[in-house]
Amino acid sequence: MKMTEYQNHLRTYTQPVVVDVWAPWCMPCRVTRPILKRLAQEYQGRVALWEVNAEEHPDLLRELRIYGIPTLIAYRDGQEVSRQLGAKSEAELRSLFQHLAEGKTPPRLQPLERLLRIMIALVLVGLVWFGVGGWPLLVLAGLIFFSAVYDRCPIWKAVTSWVRDVTAKRSTGRTP
Template structure:
């Protein structure tokens, strides 16, 4: 399936759509598949659930900018509303389907505490290395960016800027 056919199919769908990009060899995909299929049955008629095999549709994944699986993309009215990569717990997936079924848009999926710690720690190491090597500005900046990637979703300035940017891009 190419991107145009995929988006055309989405635009014709009156329901919110959860699209799971997966592969048969993917361990995390195998973990969430039964949970997603159960939720798809439970919310049938209120939320559509599509599964797209990454191995059979590499062009579509490339066109949609998907670089890791499992990836869940949430669409409403033919537009992407949310995207998350990696296996999620059953409770988070249930909350996602419930939110969509009740007409709401899902909140962006946050970063786990462990991932925050790893990102922040890696940023400190890079910044420290930049500082120790006669203030290497590139390593200092890279360390700062990696540290920011650990907390960006909690930064009110970042949220305000991205929401304004999204409004501008949606108008065009």
Template structure:
């Protein structure tokens, strides 16, 4: 199967398709497989799952510029709307399938460790900005921006404004 054949096959599908590129020797693929199959069952009839063995189709991986496995592609009417390399948790797979059903790219999510690191660094910069004798404004702004980046996805004002901007684009 080459890229053109895959795209033609996916374009003819009435539902969104999540394509997984995997290999039998890939440990992250094996870890993710049960959650992926469970999620595919939950979305059966609304979102399709197509699993492609990377070892059997190296030319397809090259054509699609897939450099690591597992890789998930979300295809809607033959067009790629999302790509993710690496194993995903069951909850992340739920988000991917729900986004595929909506025809949208999944919203990025922060891991707790990333959220903590951003928040801690932002607070440290704010403390530093207000304890230095000259009170540099740029440190306070950087600290505030870093702190906001730790919680922006939970901010209702940010959600409302970003939704309004997305609506204006279409």
């Protein structure tokens, strides 16, 4: 499948779509696939599940910037609204499908993940405060903290939205 086919198919689809990028040899994929199929049946008519075999479509993966599997990409109205890497629990996957079915944007980070990242950043800042590390550790703390809050930052949303628009226009041959 070529990127243009993929994008055209997304644009014509009326319901939200979860794209599961997997491979037959991937153990985490084998764990999540039955859950995804069950949820696709449960949310049939409200959320669609598309499966992309990574071995059969390496060019598409490169264009979608997928560097690990399993990767789930959620789309609404042809626009990416969520991307998740790695195996997820049934509760997390159900939450993704539920948010899409209700027309809501799925949360990018689970509350516990967000809290854990903030706590790690604070510990690193504390280490610098007590003289254990220098500025590189402080930079790392800042990056970890930003990874906990980036999805709520309006500047980050504006910049990434602009980059996504420019990239989409270039990939379809239109100039920005």
